[in-house]
Amino acid sequence: MSSxxxxxxxxxxxxxxxxxxxxxxxxxxxxxxxxxxxxxxLLFFIERxxxxxxxxxxxxxSGTDLLVGPKGHPAQLLLSTVFHLGxxxxxxxxxxxxxxxxxxxxxxxxxxxxxxxxxPYRVIGTEHQFFEHIRTGEAEPLVFTQGKAFTGLWEVVIxxxxxxxxxxxxxxxxxxxxxxxxxxxxxxPSIAPKSFGVSASHEDKPFRVVGLLAPTGTAIDRxxxxxxxxxxxxxxxxxxxxxxxGLKLSEAMVRKFDLSPKQISAVYIxxxxxxxxxxxxxxIESGGAAAMTAAAPGLALADLWQLIGKAEAGFSLLAFVMxxxxxxxxxxxxxxxxxxxxxxxxxxxxxGARPWQIALLVVVEALLAAxxxxxxxxxxxxxxxxxxxxxxxxxxxxxxxxxxxxxDEWPFVASVYACALLVSxxxxxxxxxxxxxxxxxxx
Amino acid sequence: MSAALVDLEGLKFSWGAxxxxxxxxxxxxxxxxxxxxSGPSGCGKSTLLALIxxxxxxxxGSVKLLGVDLASLTAAHRDRFRADHIGIVFQQFNLIPxxxxxxxxxxxxxxxxxxxQSFSTVNSMRDAARKLANDLDLDAKAIARxxxxxxxxxxxxxAAVRALLGEPELLLADEPSSALDAKRESQLIxxxxxxxxxxxxxLILVSHHQALEKHVDRxxxxxL
Numbered sequence: 001m002s003s004x005x006x007x008x009x010x011x012x013x014x015x016x017x018x019x020x021x022x023x024x025x026x027x028x029x030x031x032x033x034x035x036x037x038x039x040x041x042l043l044f045f046i047e048r049x050x051x052x053x054x055x056x057x058x059x060x061x062s063g064t065d066l067l068v069g070p071k072g073h074p075a076q077l078l079l080s081t082v083f084h085l086g087x088x089x090x091x092x093x094x095x096x097x098x099x100x101x102x103x104x105x106x107x108x109x110x111x112x113x114x115x116x117x118x119x120p121y122r123v124i125g126t127e128h129q130f131f132e133h134i135r136t137g138e139a140e141p142l143v144f145t146q147g148k149a150f151t152g153l154w155e156v157v158i159x160x161x162x163x164x165x166x167x168x169x170x171x172x173x174x175x176x177x178x179x180x181x182x183x184x185x186x187x188x189p190s191i192a193p194k195s196f197g198v199s200a201s202h203e204d205k206p207f208r209v210v211g212l213l214a215p216t217g218t219a220i221d222r223x224x225x226x227x228x229x230x231x232x233x234x235x236x237x238x239x240x241x242x243x244x245x246g247l248k249l250s251e252a253m254v255r256k257f258d259l260s261p262k263q264i265s266a267v268y269i270x271x272x273x274x275x276x277x278x279x280x281x282x283x284i285e286s287g288g289a290a291a292m293t294a295a296a297p298g299l300a301l302a303d304l305w306q307l308i309g310k311a312e313a314g315f316s317l318l319a320f321v322m323x324x325x326x327x328x329x330x331x332x333x334x335x336x337x338x339x340x341x342x343x344x345x346x347x348x349x350x351x352g353a354r355p356w357q358i359a360l361l362v363v364v365e366a367l368l369a370a371x372x373x374x375x376x377x378x379x380x381x382x383x384x385x386x387x388x389x390x391x392x393x394x395x396x397x398x399x400x401x402x403x404x405x406x407x408d409e410w411p412f413v414a415s416v417y418a419c420a421l422l423v424s425x426x427x428x429x430x431x432x433x434x435x436x437x438x439x440x441x442x443x
Numbered sequence: 444m445s446a447a448l449v450d451l452e453g454l455k456f457s458w459g460a461x462x463x464x465x466x467x468x469x470x471x472x473x474x475x476x477x478x479x480x481s482g483p484s485g486c487g488k489s490t491l492l493a494l495i496x497x498x499x500x501x502x503x504g505s506v507k508l509l510g511v512d513l514a515s516l517t518a519a520h521r522d523r524f525r526a527d528h529i530g531i532v533f534q535q536f537n538l539i540p541x542x543x544x545x546x547x548x549x550x551x552x553x554x555x556x557x558x559x560q561s562f563s564t565v566n567s568m569r570d571a572a573r574k575l576a577n578d579l580d581l582d583a584k585a586i587a588r589x590x591x592x593x594x595x596x597x598x599x600x601x602a603a604v605r606a607l608l609g610e611p612e613l614l615l616a617d618e619p620s621s622a623l624d625a626k627r628e629s630q631l632i633x634x635x636x637x638x639x640x641x642x643x644x645x646l647i648l649v650s651h652h653q654a655l656e657k658h659v660d661r662x663x664x665x666x667l
Binding site for chain 2: 006344348351354436437
């Protein structure tokens with residue numbers, strides 16, 4: 001059909017004119033394209049960060065069905081035990097663990113005890129089974145890059161970030177502090193027996209590194225693990241959270257004390273069947289000697305995200321505003337260029353181009369520029385994520401995947417084009433109105 | 444008698460409330476004829492061309508091209524008519540700066556469905572353009588350069604190729620060579636008239652250089 005042929009020919013011509021016009025002005029446009037690329041990259045980065053943080057959080061505790069702690073808010077329990085944010089309030093008696101293990105729906109229960117630290121990192125007292133049952137990521141078990149789990153007193157397993165940032169190797173000797181981690185601005189600790197200089201340190205009882213864990217992208221990377229007995233042993237000769245002055249106990253003497261654990265902070269539970277979750281939750285919260293809260297991690301996280309939701313929305317909005325700002329820059333540039341392009345566009349009209357074709361030319365230029373910005377931003381963002389994946393995982397505990405475009409990001413791509421289209425409308429209108437006489441006839 | 448290519452009847456035109464600029468009871472150009480219109484500045488030569496091209500529409504009188512009254516067409520059809528049947532060369536700013544000489548040459552053809560019909564692909568258009576450029580003394584090296592690097596004479600010849608490609612019935616040239624020295628002007632007009640003769644394209648040449656009349660069939664002096 002000749003009309004079809006001419007339509008595609010016209011489309012090809014307009015596309016060719018648009019791309020050659022952009023290329024001709026490439027130096028002037030380069031700054032604009034850079035601005036648009038940066039704002040696009042920011043938009044996509046914020047979105048990916050948002051999604052990946054959520055996923056990372058959710059994956060911190062995959063494989064654990066219930067988290068049990070002393071009575072309190074489930075989100076707070078989750079934050080303090082899984083993410084090491086904030087203080088655990090009270091403690092559970094060790095007997096509760098026995099009671100929990102006795103429930104028919106419980107397949108396994110692993111206790112943890114918080115309260116000690118090593119610089120900015122938390123020390124977690126737990127049992128050997130921690131390393132067998134706890135899963136992270138896509139339900140992956142914990143893996144040792146060197147060594148193995150602790151078996152007795154004065155042995156410590158350290159997470160990947162701790163090992164990397166403090167340079168600890170197998171058999172290193174380290175000292176733990178009482179109390180929660182000091183902030184990161186403290187100087188690095190030296191290897192035993194010196195401590196951080198925090199007043200209450202256990203410098204008389206150094207620990208030996210027996211295992212190093214592979215990175216998990218969770219708070220586990222920033223933790224040190226010792227047995228519950230070791231925690232008790234650390235506090236022998238202490239009263240009300242401080243050492244008894246003048247009392248020095250040798251290691252051998254400490255072993256003579258009863259080191260069975262008395263108190264724990266929380267218990268991770270795996271159920272025999274997923275569908276027993278709510279029943280077990282109710283059972284735990286209503287039965288039992290002590291008042292306990294059983295949090296389902298997924299639900300607690302959902303609560304958490306609701307709280308954070310507004311801040312998230314704020315960041316996304318900011319990124320969008322930046323995109324609009326850069327797009328407006330392109331629109332202004334296009335509009336300004338209409339003045340100097342009057343002759344060129346009028347010539348096209350004289351040669352037979354229709355007004356709508358001239359307007360379309362301007363719109364296509366804007367869309368092409370936006371395409372270029374998009375491609376640049378996505379490629380560089382993905383390249384950056386790819387190169388910094390390891391560092392992100394170990395330093396920030398964040399797992400980010402380096403796909404160049406994710407399937408749920410298409411709405412953002414569409415919005416970039418929509419913005420470009422909108423800012424091109426005013427220049428296109430100007431172009432539409434360019435008459436045959438403009439700049440052509442000498443008056 | 445065959446109908447004239449260009450037929451103006453009772454044409455009156457003025458710019459705003461000023462006195463009438465153009466007043467032509469009957470004025471014709473035959474197919475294949477080559478005409479020089481000369482006259483002092485402000486006499487309305489360019490305006491007349493614009494009216495013949497359909498770039499402007501006269502409120503009084505009729506402008507007929509190939510028997511078609513331009514005023515009877517819609518703006519869209521008028522544009523199409525001009526693209527299909529008329530080639531235009533201006534005094535300056537003839538070319539699109541971001542297109543190569545070759546792309547400039549095929550531009551008018553690509554914008555006209557009638558003129559592009561004689562070519563199967565854009566590439567065959569380009570081949571024809573190269574040949575025509577050669578006839579007009581533009582070598583391959585010249586047309587490979589960006590148009591902004593061509594001399595004025597070369598640019599005008601590129602514009603001429605564009606106007607002639609696809610064999611329109613009429614070519615309008617508004618002071619095409621006024622920026623050139625006498626020798627080059629003579630060369631350009633010579634090439635132009637020869638090619639028009641070869642193609643059978645009528646030529647209306649506007650210039651204040653009356654000496655150009657030796658290249659054309661007829662010389663019409665326009666007065667104020």
